[in-house]
Structures are given as C-alpha cells and as structure tokens.
Amino acid sequence: MYYFHYHTLWQRYFENLGFKVVVSPPTNKQILGWGLSSCVDGACLAVKSLVGHSQALVKQGVELLFVPKIVSVSRREYTCANFLGLPDLLRQYLPASVSILSPTIDARKNTRTLRRSYLSLGMQFASSLAARRAWRDAAHAQHVMEQSAQSQFPVQGKLKILVLGPRYLIDDPYLSNNLCGHLQNLGAAQYTAGQVPEEASVQLVRVLAKPLFWSDARRSASALEHFIQRIDGVIKIAPFGCGAESFASVLIARRACERQVAMLDLIVDEHTSEVGMITRLEAFCDLLERKKSG
Amino acid sequence: MKVTFPHLGNAYIAIEALLQGLGHEPITPPLSTKRTIEWGSRYSPEDICLPFKTILGNMLEGIELGADSVYMLGGWGPCRLGYYAEIQRIILHDLGKKVKFVTLEVPRGNWRMARERLRHIFGPTRTRHFLRGCQLSWAKLRAVEQLEQRSLQARPLEKDHGSTSRLLETQLQKLRMAQNMKTISRIKAETDEALQDLAAATASHAVLRVGLVGEIYTVVESFVNLRLEERLGRLGVEVIRTISLTEWVEEHIFKNALGLYNQYELLRSSRGYLHSFVGGHGLESIARSVEMANAELDGIIHIFPLSCMPEIIAQGILPQLSADKKVPILSLVVDEHAGETGFQTRLEAFVDLLQRRCTYVRKEKSLSRC
Numbered sequence: 001m002y003y004f005h006y007h008t009l010w011q012r013y014f015e016n017l018g019f020k021v022v023v024s025p026p027t028n029k030q031i032l033g034w035g036l037s038s039c040v041d042g043a044c045l046a047v048k049s050l051v052g053h054s055q056a057l058v059k060q061g062v063e064l065l066f067v068p069k070i071v072s073v074s075r076r077e078y079t080c081a082n083f084l085g086l087p088d089l090l091r092q093y094l095p096a097s098v099s100i101l102s103p104t105i106d107a108r109k110n111t112r113t114l115r116r117s118y119l120s121l122g123m124q125f126a127s128s129l130a131a132r133r134a135w136r137d138a139a140h141a142q143h144v145m146e147q148s149a150q151s152q153f154p155v156q157g158k159l160k161i162l163v164l165g166p167r168y169l170i171d172d173p174y175l176s177n178n179l180c181g182h183l184q185n186l187g188a189a190q191y192t193a194g195q196v197p198e199e200a201s202v203q204l205v206r207v208l209a210k211p212l213f214w215s216d217a218r219r220s221a222s223a224l225e226h227f228i229q230r231i232d233g234v235i236k237i238a239p240f241g242c243g244a245e246s247f248a249s250v251l252i253a254r255r256a257c258e259r260q261v262a263m264l265d266l267i268v269d270e271h272t273s274e275v276g277m278i279t280r281l282e283a284f285c286d287l288l289e290r291k292k293s294g
Numbered sequence: 295m296k297v298t299f300p301h302l303g304n305a306y307i308a309i310e311a312l313l314q315g316l317g318h319e320p321i322t323p324p325l326s327t328k329r330t331i332e333w334g335s336r337y338s339p340e341d342i343c344l345p346f347k348t349i350l351g352n353m354l355e356g357i358e359l360g361a362d363s364v365y366m367l368g369g370w371g372p373c374r375l376g377y378y379a380e381i382q383r384i385i386l387h388d389l390g391k392k393v394k395f396v397t398l399e400v401p402r403g404n405w406r407m408a409r410e411r412l413r414h415i416f417g418p419t420r421t422r423h424f425l426r427g428c429q430l431s432w433a434k435l436r437a438v439e440q441l442e443q444r445s446l447q448a449r450p451l452e453k454d455h456g457s458t459s460r461l462l463e464t465q466l467q468k469l470r471m472a473q474n475m476k477t478i479s480r481i482k483a484e485t486d487e488a489l490q491d492l493a494a495a496t497a498s499h500a501v502l503r504v505g506l507v508g509e510i511y512t513v514v515e516s517f518v519n520l521r522l523e524e525r526l527g528r529l530g531v532e533v534i535r536t537i538s539l540t541e542w543v544e545e546h547i548f549k550n551a552l553g554l555y556n557q558y559e560l561l562r563s564s565r566g567y568l569h570s571f572v573g574g575h576g577l578e579s580i581a582r583s584v585e586m587a588n589a590e591l592d593g594i595i596h597i598f599p600l601s602c603m604p605e606i607i608a609q610g611i612l613p614q615l616s617a618d619k620k621v622p623i624l625s626l627v628v629d630e631h632a633g634e635t636g637f638q639t640r641l642e643a644f645v646d647l648l649q650r651r652c653t654y655v656r657k658e659k660s661l662s663r664c
Contacts, residue, residue: 039610040609042609077371081574088607212377213377242601243603247339249339
C-alpha cells in the first residue's frame with residue numbers, strides 16, 4: 001500500500017541484493033475482483049486491492065512476497081491501524097507455499113531506525129557490506145525521486161486544484177476512477193501533498209491544536225496549509241470506512257471553509273462508478289470557474 | 295464545575311465518585327438511547343465509527359442538562375479513539391456550545407495547555423478528598439464489574455425471564471449511592487445471595503458457554519450492542535466476557551501512558567495468527583479467542599462497530615482460527631442502523647447451531663469411550 005511512496009527504494013534495494021523483482025500489474029477489474037471475493041468485507045478498498053494484487057503475483061509464480069509491516073514512517077506517527085496487521089491478514093489468503101517477507105518498519109522513536117530495519121532485512125540475504133552498499137544506492141535513488149516529485153509543478157491550467165488523499169488512491173487510476181486523468185481533461189492544474197517537502201509538512205501542521213498522528217492525514221492537512229494561497233479548490237478523496245481520512249476531512253473542510261476555498265469530498269469503494277465521478281468533477285469545476293469569473 | 299462525560303457501560307457509577315472526589319459536580323448524561331445516537335450522528339462525520347457518534351450524543355445531552363465542562367479521554371493512536379476528543383471539541387465549538395473541553399491524555403509538546411488542563415481538573419480539590427475519591431471510585435468500578443460478571447452466570451439459570459436484569463439494575467443504583475467501602479462490600483454480598491435465590495433449582499438444559507470478544511465500547515455498552523448479553527442469557531447461554539473495564543483502565547490507560555503496557559502474554563497467545571499490536575482491542579480479540587478455544591468453550595462471538603480498523607484485521611484472521619481450533623465464531627458488526635430483529639435471528643441461529651453441535655460432540659465422546 002505504500003508502493004507509490006517507496007517503489008524506487010524497494011525495487012532498487014532488492015535488485016541490488018540479487019533478487020529478481022516482479023511487480024504486480026496496475027490494478028484492473030480482475031485483480032480487484034480476486035481481492036473482493038476473498039478479503040473480509042469490512043476492509044477498505046485499498047486492502048482489498050492489495051489482497052488481489054498478491055494473488056495476482058502468486059498466480060505468476062512468485063515465491064517470496066515482500067509485504068512490510070509499516071508501523072510508522074515518521075516520528076510519533078502511525079501509518080494506519082490496518083497496516084499493522086496486514087502481513088498477518090494476507091497470510092490467510094495465500095497458499096502456504098508462498099512465504100511472506102515482512103520486516104517491521106517502525107520510525108516512531110526516530111527515523112534512523114528505518115535504515116536499520118532495512119539493513120537487517122538485507123543481511124538475511126547478503127553480507128553486511130553488500131547490504132550497506134545496496135541500501136546506499138537505493139536510498140539515493142529514492143531521494144532523487146522525491147526531490148524530482150517536489151520540484152515537479154503542474155503546467156498552467158485555468159483552474160488550480162489541490163488533490164488530497166492517500167497515494168494508494170490518487171496514484172492508482174483504477175481505484176480512484178481515474179480522478180487525475182479526468183481533472184487533466186477538464187483543464188485543471190493539480191497540486192498534491194507529495195510536492196510539499198517532508199520537513200515543511202511537519203512544521204506546517206502545527207496550526208492544528210492537536211497534531212494528527214497518522215502520516216497520510218498529516219500530509220494532507222499540511223499540504224492544504226502550504227498551497228492555500230495558490231489554489232481555487234480542494235478535492236479530497238478517501239476509501240470508504242477509512243478512519244484517519246474521515247477525521248482529516250473534518251479538519252480540512254473546516255480550514256477550507258475558513259479561507260473560503262471550495263472543497264469536494266469524495267469517498268470511493270468498489271461500487272463507485274466512473275460516470276458518477278466525472279459528473280461530480282465537471283460540476284465542481286464549473287462551480288469553480290463561475291466563482292472565479294465572479 | 296459542572297462536569298459531564300461520555301458513558302462507557304456502567305462506568306458512570308465510578309466516574310461520578312471520582313469527580314465528586316475531585317470537587318466537581320458530575321452531570322451524568324441519561325443512559326444512551328435512540329435519541330442519543332440520532333443526535334450524535336447528526337453532527338458527526340458520516341463514516342466515523344458508532345462509538346464516536348454515541349459519545350458525541352452523550353456530550354450534547356450532558357450539556358443540555360447544564361454542564362459547563364466536558365471530560366473526554368484522548369490518546370496518540372493508531373486507533374481513532376485518540377483523535378475523538380479533538381474532533382468532538384471542534385464540533386461542539388462550531389455548534390456554539392460554550393463549554394470547557396478537557397482532554398485527558400499524556401501531553402505532547404503543548405505544556406501550557408497541559409497545565410491549564412491540570413488546573414481545571416485538580417483545581418477545586420484537596421489531596422485528602424482526591425485520594426478518597428480515587429479509592430471509592432476504583433472500588434465501585436470493581437464492584438460493578440463483579441456484579442455484572444455474577445449476573446452473566448446467573449442469567450441462563452433464572453426462573454423467570456428478566457429477573458436477573460431487574461435485580462442488577464436496582465443493585466447498581468444502590469452502588470451508585472454508596473458513600474463508603476463498607477456499603478460497597480455489603481451490596482456485593484447482598485447481590486450474591488439474591489442471585490442464588492433467582493436461580494431455578496435444577497437447570498432444564500445444559501448451559502452453553504460462549505466467549506465474547508471485540509471492541510471494548512461495543513462489548514460493555516449494552517445499548518449499542520442491543521443488550522447482547524441479556525439476549526444470550528435468555529437463550530440459555532453463559533457469556534464469558536474477556537474485556538473488562540478495570541483491566542482496560544489499568545493496562546491501556548495507566549500503563550500505556552507510563553510506557554509499561556506489556557503485550558508479551560497476548561502476543562504469545564496469538565502466535566501463529568497475529569504478531570503485532572494493531573491498535574484498540576484487535577490483538578486482545580485474537581489472543582483471547584485462542585485462549586478460549588483452548589479452554590474448550592462452545593463458541594465465540596466477536597462484536598465491533600462498522601469500519602473499526604483493528605477489529606477488521608481480527609475479523610479477517612478469525613475464520614482461520616475457527617477452522618484450526620474447531621470452534622464456531624460469529625462476527626457481529628453494529629452501527630446506528632442495526633436492527634433488533636435481524637440481530638435476534640442471528641443469535642438464535644448461532645445458539646441453535648451450538649446446541650446441536652454440543653449434543654453431537656457429547657455423543658461422539660461417549661461413543662469413543664465405549
């Protein structure tokens with residue numbers, strides 16, 4: 001589920017360690033269908049699609065599946081309660097012949113532990129020196145990728161829209177019903193939380209009376225702060241039943257209301273249709289254009 | 295200060311005593327009803343879990359009764375409970391309620407606010423009164439728990455339906471009024487005797503034993519779980535409740551705040567199924583289910599509010615556990631739309647299944663002995 005954050009890091013790291021890395025194909029109807037038919041019904045869309053993806057990989061003959069238990073990626077924060085039990089949940093849906101590689105990644109105390117947990121993972125398969133070398137190269141690639149994402153500002157569009165939400169939705173065209181593509185077609189320039197540097201994000205969130213302890217929600221809240229002067233509207237997307245996002249919505253809606261920025265709150269699940277999504281986006285953009293032209 | 299607080303089962307009896315010890319005037323909101331939930335969900339974000347809505351409803355009803363401060367528990371994740379208070383504070387503020395909202399949590403960073411909170415809580419009290427309040431409140435909490443536990447055992451054996459619940463209600467009210475330790479222990483003894491009188495001389499049927507696991511709010515708050523324990527008791531089932539308030543207060547609130555919360559035992563029990571803390575009571579649900587399955591209970595009921603993240607993980611893992619340990623497990627999800635009839639039907643079906651299974655297993659055992 002954090003693939004869109006760390007795919008460079010993971011792929012490079014494992015390749016350096018001498019693995020043949022197989023990445024599941026982009027989400028499609030069949031993959032989500034596999035997930036839906038086996039996963040527990042209360043889980044959110046992202047977990048269901050993850051189950052589908054891992055089954056797709058198993059069908060491709062993968063023997064070792066990398067599903068890290070990402071407890072936390074920054075100090076005093078959690079990712080999501082679902083992530084903590086993810087490897088154990090996934091175990092239920094996979095044949096016993098597939099082993100799951102799930103290192104615990106926990107940066108609640110400090111972010112240096114991230115490096116340590118990846119290194120100890122690498123040392124299971126390679127010498128300490130090789131693991132270090134692989135890590136340095138992968139971490140560098142990741143850093144370059146993050147830098148380029150931050151400097152990548154959208155081309156001019158007639159509307160400037162901030163798209164907020166977890167990246168496993170925004171960056172996945174199938175799960176988000178191609179939200180970003182449709183916005184592009186409507187001629188909107190998009191800003192995302194990924195363009196805010198992490199340090200700035202941690203600082204910005206101080207405007208809240210109580211800091212949010214979920215990383216994704218915190219990034220959303222601070223991205224709004226960061227871009228609030230520049231944007232015409234905010235679109236917030238969340239999977240149905242997501243705990244962190246439902247609270248973030250309240251905070252974001254309140255702040256957007258204070259600053260008179262229009263906001264569209266979208267909740268998606270496996271029954272969301274693309275047509276309904278397009279209608280709402282068109283209506284929202286029309287509204288923004290009207291507001292802009294006074 | 296007139297202080298209101300949300301309900302958590304019958305914990306209000308203990309909370310009242312504690313607040314009195316602190317020199318506040320407790321404004322106990324009426325026990326949760328349909329109105330509470332309706333009111334709460336009107337002002338809540340739509341996809342939040344049921345406890346949030348009910349608690350907000352409690353607060354609104356407490357404020358209606360004239361409270362000027364609200365006390366609520368906070369925390370630092372990963373369960374949503376940690377952020378409840380902040381959102382509720384915002385909602386109440388936006389509704390124009392002029393109340394002082396005090397979040398009880400370990401402070402992080404904002405020391406000025408922490409000092410303000412402490413002053414608000416401990417302002418009107420003297421140490422002597424406070425200590426006495428603590429003692430009384432803890433004793434009451436334990437007594438409440440004990441009475442409930444006894445009534446769970448007594449209910450499947452009662453002669454006329456509903457007598458146990460009625461007795462429990464009157465005893466709890468007496469306990470609420472109790473002002474010293476002596477009265478509390480007298481009430482406990484009295485209840486024990488009375489419960490024995492209620493029981494039929496001979497049980498007409500074998501009592502099934504069913505374990506109850508899940509999210510704490512839905513387990514202890516009888517309105518939210520549609521009086522699950524009473525319903526099961528009436529069907530002739532003894533409920534083994536694994537979630538206890540005293541344990542929660544001890545482990546999750548105090549020890550966790552001090553960093554002493556030890557999950558080693560739980561992790562050992564749940565080995566092979568779940569290998570980490572997932573927030574809330576998710577790990578407990580799995581660990582206790584394993585323990586109860588090993589203790590050969592007849593069945594397990596798992597209850598949680600819709601979209602509760604930790605329990606969804608548990609729900610995903612329980613079917614495997616059920617298959618491995620050969621114990622039937624029923625997962626129940628509640629939200630504000632839960633219907634009583636559907637609920638009752640499912641429980642009856644589950645209990646029927648357990649009864650048939652029980653006779654079948656017994657027959658098999660006696661056959662193998664021959």
